[in-house]
Amino acid sequence: MSDTGIEYKPEFQEKPENHHHEGEHHIVSIPLYLMVFGILVVGTILTYYTAQWDLDWIFPGANTLLALLIAFTKMTFVVLFFMHVKYSSRLIWLTAIAGFFWLAIMFAFTMQDYLTRSSGVFVR
Numbered sequence: 001m002s003d004t005g006i007e008y009k010p011e012f013q014e015k016p017e018n019h020h021h022e023g024e025h026h027i028v029s030i031p032l033y034l035m036v037f038g039i040l041v042v043g044t045i046l047t048y049y050t051a052q053w054d055l056d057w058i059f060p061g062a063n064t065l066l067a068l069l070i071a072f073t074k075m076t077f078v079v080l081f082f083m084h085v086k087y088s089s090r091l092i093w094l095t096a097i098a099g100f101f102w103l104a105i106m107f108a109f110t111m112q113d114y115l116t117r118s119s120g121v122f123v124r
Helices: 030-052 062-082 090-115
Strands: none
Touching: 030 062
């Protein structure tokens, strides 16, 4: 309690089971690593077959969109399990999410530039 008789209770309190001490690491089992490795291999094979099919009948660029979705899924597994973000503190989660947000901003600016150019600029 303070001098005013009001007890201070912070709104955000980290749970003790989520708190990691310096030097403490989460041990990930080998079967989990093998499962993630299998998911990455299946994703790579799906990406290969996506490149072999012509999906432009759906809409132009459908192959690229599907390949990017597969790549994003694979990236998520790598970040969560191989980089141990899944077992890290909230600050690490915030940093990882901020990185993805920044990547989305860069993609948005790139696509804005690409989509607003006239089609005849680079034709010879």
